[in-house]
Amino acid sequence: MQIKTILNRVQKYQSFIYTDFTLKEHDNQLEMEIAIQPRGNSRPVCSQCGNKCSGYDTLPGRRFEFVPFWGILVFFVYAMRRVNCPDCGIKVERVPWSDGKRTVTNTYAWFLARWAKRLSWSQTAEAFRTSWYTVYSSVEMAVQWGRANVNLSGITAIGVDELCWGRWHRYVTVVYQINRDAVRLLWIGENRSAKTLLRFFRWFGKERTIHLEYICSDMWKPYLKVIAKKAWQAIHILDRFHIVAHINKAIDQVRAAEAKELEHKGYVPVLKKNRWLFLKRRENLTDKQDTSLAALLQYNLKTVRSYLLKEDFQSFWEYNSPYWASVFLDRWCTRAMRCRIEPMKKVALMLRRHRELILNWFRARKEFSSGVVEGLNAKAKLTTRKAYGFKSFKTLELALYHNLDVCVKSLLKRRYRALIISQTPGNAI
Numbered sequence: 001m002q003i004k005t006i007l008n009r010v011q012k013y014q015s016f017i018y019t020d021f022t023l024k025e026h027d028n029q030l031e032m033e034i035a036i037q038p039r040g041n042s043r044p045v046c047s048q049c050g051n052k053c054s055g056y057d058t059l060p061g062r063r064f065e066f067v068p069f070w071g072i073l074v075f076f077v078y079a080m081r082r083v084n085c086p087d088c089g090i091k092v093e094r095v096p097w098s099d100g101k102r103t104v105t106n107t108y109a110w111f112l113a114r115w116a117k118r119l120s121w122s123q124t125a126e127a128f129r130t131s132w133y134t135v136y137s138s139v140e141m142a143v144q145w146g147r148a149n150v151n152l153s154g155i156t157a158i159g160v161d162e163l164c165w166g167r168w169h170r171y172v173t174v175v176y177q178i179n180r181d182a183v184r185l186l187w188i189g190e191n192r193s194a195k196t197l198l199r200f201f202r203w204f205g206k207e208r209t210i211h212l213e214y215i216c217s218d219m220w221k222p223y224l225k226v227i228a229k230k231a232w233q234a235i236h237i238l239d240r241f242h243i244v245a246h247i248n249k250a251i252d253q254v255r256a257a258e259a260k261e262l263e264h265k266g267y268v269p270v271l272k273k274n275r276w277l278f279l280k281r282r283e284n285l286t287d288k289q290d291t292s293l294a295a296l297l298q299y300n301l302k303t304v305r306s307y308l309l310k311e312d313f314q315s316f317w318e319y320n321s322p323y324w325a326s327v328f329l330d331r332w333c334t335r336a337m338r339c340r341i342e343p344m345k346k347v348a349l350m351l352r353r354h355r356e357l358i359l360n361w362f363r364a365r366k367e368f369s370s371g372v373v374e375g376l377n378a379k380a381k382l383t384t385r386k387a388y389g390f391k392s393f394k395t396l397e398l399a400l401y402h403n404l405d406v407c408v409k410s411l412l413k414r415r416y417r418a419l420i421i422s423q424t425p426g427n428a429i
């Protein structure tokens with residue numbers, strides 16, 4: 001069987017034929033060049049309007065990367081024609097295997113883009129012996145296609161969140177769809193100001209905004225303001241994940257300060273090296289950790305008292321009735337205010353300030369799963385940390401759209417792990 005036969009099975013073009021196959025060696029690497037020519041009677045197509053036109057001239061031959069096989073790099077070689085279009089003037093012709101600007105064929109670009117979901121971009125480039133830039137532009141093509149064909153119908157629940165990225169702690173605002181049957185990234189915007197979120201609503205459109213029933217967010221003021229203004233009809237929920245993250249952050253502050261204090265006064269440093277004991281859920285500790293925690297809980301320490309408050313707060317989420325949940329919340333806040341531990345008092349004040357929005361969680365809990373936001377957040381954070389060589393917002397934007405486009409159902413199974421990753425106080429927002 002000839003390579004031509006195989007190629008015609010997998011990649012046949014109506015107006016072009018494969019003419020020549022040359023095997024070359026370049027830098028100790030086998031390369032195959034596949035020459036393409038237009039079929040004898042075919043007229044070139046104008047790349048701007050898509051009409052068949054008469055030819056103008058022919059440009060020098062160009063190479064387009066195709067999917068490699070058996071460790072051999074494969075290139076299409078074709079001399080692009082220019083057309084003399086009555087409507088558009090002199091333009092380069094349109095070819096079916098590439099958009100004409102990229103040096104990579106569409107087939108190979110989709111191939112690379114798929115791999116770039118599993119590996120980092122530089123790993124993908126290395127594995128297939130191509131350049132980082134080729135992978136980048138493949139992902140760009142996939143994302144552009146995805147964005148142009150995005151279906152925005154039936155969105156009734158969204159989550160708004162912020163992500164910190166890069167060396168200079170810059171922020172991006174991310175908006176997810178969090179309906180039961182569809183979970184995905186909808187939009188990314190630079191910064192986390194009111195303007196950023198206003199841009200989302202402009203993109204999303206008034207008509208669709210009216211149909212939003214639930215919006216999940218954290219307590220970031222500009223978001224609260226914009227959501228109240230733009231989507232007042234939706235039930236605005238402060239989501240569970242962010243509240244727990246705030247409490248964990250407070251506990252970590254208490255522990256760090258108290259550990260220093262103990263050391264300063266010359267006591268046994270019981271709080272050293274056990275940060276995770278206080279941050280993880282108790283049922284997720286190992287037997288050994290659980291024993292150490294039990295021993296620590298004997299001490300009358302601020303950290304221990306804060307931890308007990310946090311553990312107690314877990315039962316808040318078990319309520320079904322918003323009324324009883326509110327009774328619990330008020331009591332818990334009163335206790336936290338009386339405990340004379342500053343970070344915990346701060347949490348209590350914050351919870352009081354946002355009482356209504358927090359209670360909305362109970363009013364809406366049956367509508368969508370709270371694990372969804374956590375899962376998406378964790379995946380987004382992993383993406384920002386992976387070595388993609390982010391220097392610009394544009395690259396980050398591409399990577400996030402590329403990795404979070406699909407329905408992330410599998411993430412829900414890993415929900416617990418996601419919770420731990422995203423609740424590391426250093427990352428809590």
Ligand SMILES: [Zn+2]
Pocket residue numbers: 046047048049050051085086087088089091
């Ligand atoms: Zn034209």
